[in-house]
Amino acid sequence: MGLLSSPFAKKTNSVTRMMLWVIGATVPGLLVMIYFFGFGVLINLLIACATALVTEAFVLKLRQRPIVPILWDGSALVTAWLLALALPPLLPWWMTVLGTSFAIIFAKHVYGGLGNNIFNPAMVGYVLLLISFPLEMTTWLPPQSLAENPVGLIEAVSIIFTGAASNEATIDMLKQGVDGYTMATPLDHIKTELAQGYRIPEAETAPIIKGLSGAGWQWVNLAFLAGGLALMFKKVIGWQIPIAVLLGMGLVSLPLFFANSDYYLFPMFHGFAGATMLGAFFIATDPVTASTTPKGRWIFGLGIGAITVLIRTFGGYPDAIAFAVLLMNMAVPMIDYYTKPRTYGHADKKHKAGGGAK
């Protein structure tokens, strides 16, 4: 190697460290999810991680890239980890494998590997599964505190790998809540009730709706919020995007709520329901696919928040973090181009036109 340029001093940080911090910060949320939804969450996670590492190694081998240093950067692990946290707890194992490997191969390496992908790989994997297997992907378990038959470790393994419970209890039985309804997520529940002509105050009487959003779900979101704040405090992620996502949600949901609280949810509910906190702190902040300019970070976050609420409210899907993130990923090159900060000593100017014309 030739002559090295300054600086010779380096801060002791690394991509690996950042990725490990991200994984570490999800642990509170993960534990809460396991507590409420059983060991299926953990099994999904293990399947996804194993798949991601094997796929990544395989693709790197095909691309003739060094395997060990790149595997060690932890990015594949984070992709798998975040995807797994978004999956329903008893998803058949092969769907998890499919989603994860698709994320690694098509959303990441086809674009040229880490740093070159424009879409968040975890969300690409999630959306692939969601539109391919809509039923399985929206079949969540009721939180264990509400379920008549909580899922144990053995059942979870059995259901995920064979599709049948070991003690002849069917999945349908496991999905039974105390009131005998087939249970979905709180957001799903509200959507279904509204579709059936109920109003929100009526829909909110169900046992699954509780406190800030729903039984179990509020705690999951609070746990992810805590982990996310830790990341922010450690400066692993910037504070702008998560705040912007939540702000974007509030800016859209609050006027709607005031306009008609019978049909539109209170902003707090949006904030603590579904994948909001996971999305705001862990998914939207993926550095590779997020905007990187100071103003762009705000636009990116606000966009995700706003689109999420719009799809949740007016679209066909109960939750929409994944779609919102992907839509905003698409807009990132343009956002970055038009939000170039003013360089020291340069006059504030409209962006030079025709820079890209060739």
Place this chain on the structure above:
Amino acid sequence: MDLITAVIILAVLGLVFGGMLGFASIKFKVEGDPIVEQIDEILPQTQCGQCGYPGCKPYAEAIANGDEINKCPPGGEAGVKALADLLGREVIPLDEERGEEKPPSVAYIREDECIGCTKCIQACPVDAILGAPKLMHTVIIDECTGCDLCVEPCPVDCIDMVELPQTISSWKWQQPDQMIPVKELEAS
């Protein structure tokens, strides 16, 4: 009936958009340098003739008329790339028959051996050699393009091509190695 409506709508749309495109192409036409000038701009102006043309401008004209873009060794790979970008052609390796990319050099006349024949003066495409019949010649190195053309005609072989030494002002930083070193590639 439906079919006819559809066809008519499509036809009308086609006409409207075609008209708009045509209008835009006239109204917003970008005036550029003539292509030959732009090509000439990229060529290194060594005037060495290695491309088979008597100078850079003639080669620029030839390229504009469809000749290959890889016949200029002094321009090097970077030159081929720039031409490919300009003309929207494929980047191709340098034509080795035309010579290879050499470090910048200048002609040097060993002055005590020079017999003053003026042959090199006549060969120099940029008038960088100074001298008169029967008097010693010398190269103005700041003007010399290192084209090599004066070496051949010299009857006493007193012209050398001397590589320009690197100086503090011509030195430049190297591009850092891209990503992962080879060592680890082997390890895997």
Place this chain on the structure above:
Amino acid sequence: MEHSNPTPKSRASEIPIYEIPGGIHPEEHKTRSNQADIRSLPLADELVINLKGQAGNRSLPVVKAGDTVLKGQVIAECDGIFSAYQHAPTSGEVIAIENRTIAHPSGLDDLCVVLKPDGKDQWCELSPVTHLEDMDREAVLAQIFEKGVVGLGGASFPSHIKLKQHEGIHTLIINAAECEPYITCDDKLLQEHTKDVLLGAEIISKLYQDIDIIIGIEDNKPQAIDAIKQARQELGLSNIKLGVVPTKYPSGGEKQLIQLLTGKEVPHGKLPADLGLVMHNVGTCYAIQQALTEGKPLVERLVTLTGDNCKEPGNYWIPFGTPVEHLIQATNSETPKRLIMGGPMMGYELPSAEVGIVKATNCIIMSADGELGMDQTALPCIRCGACMDACPASLLPQQLYWHAQADEFDKAEEYDLFDCIECGACAYVCPSHIPLVQHYRYAKSTIRNNRVEKIKAEKARERYEARQERLERVKREKAERHRKAAEARKKAAEEAGKKDPKKAAVQAALARVKAKKEAQQSDTNEADQSKADDNNSEGNN
């Protein structure tokens, strides 16, 4: 222009301090070298004085091998105005003027004067200025010029050029920020030679009709701050104010310090003088004071010797040309793993320990194994934006890197590559360990070289076209001459034919030969003549 809000944070500051974007807080490592008092070292056996030791042209040597010189005697003169005088750092014999490896990241050779000290260290006759207040501006500038004073902050810009412009200058800023880790020479100089530095600043201020002086200093130098306050009181200098800025790298960058102290940005492509400001380093003030009141030319400077392998770290007066190897030995230091000239953020690795100290050398780091965190493999950029948050110039380093590594230089320029001050804050924070600054330097130097080549190519094209035109013209003229000669011949033959057909035939033959001869001669003559004309006209262009 956008002004950031003043922060009342640093209590000791006497003027409001503004904020700058970005910046980093690297480990300081300053206590290692700022404990001991300033010392001197024994003279080296040989001094290698680099003639290109300043910004601008290489100085022209006025001594030759074998000459004996006294300390302070001129050994090289300015080549043009944008250059500097060089003086013998000690008395002794010039043993060679030859190419030696110089202090430059390239490790290339350049012309140096090699001096063998005689050990007497005998000054030549000095001519201190006795009535400074009577001297006019030009005389003071001339004195600064002749004493070889250049900016000692790092760029070695000849001071007389910087001081020349005086229209509309209202504030002198003394840069004492010294924001780079390890370096403490300005700090120590301020502590031990406070009055001299302040008097030097006063001399500069007088050049501009007693303008205000702001000393910009980081708040990690309380002793120097106290020393300034005390000296200012004793000297009764009321026009000096302290601007104490929070410790943050790179607050000592010229543009950054101006922004911190005034809230203004130096507009792109302009100079601080356009804002009515002029900035000089602490060391330069001291050198100017020495040049005028003592008459001493710039022959030595304060250098911080530090690093884990330096056994007697501290600040030393080092004569220019002292080989770094001598400094390692004289401080009983271990062979450094990495030898850095300058600070760890903006310095460069020395290609060899043989190189001599130059006017810009403020620090030598003799690092131990693992002291400077390098040798990490660069990983792909994950666009985390940490570099952007650290950039003091509000650039987008990730975009600059993206375009620089792909050789898309015009794109890189579109992202204001040339506004990068190469402070290294981006590379310092990069979690992927990408040598960002080197990518930028590569892009910048390639663009500069390309520009030079473009100009050369343009010149070659002009000459080529001029030659083509000339050849064309000569051809035309030749044809014309042949036509005329033929006509004359015909005419002569016709006239002769009237008289005597036989004689006419002979005459015609003679005329033919003559015409041919003439034509030939004028061909070569005119070709050379016209070529000489072309050369002349080009030379005048």
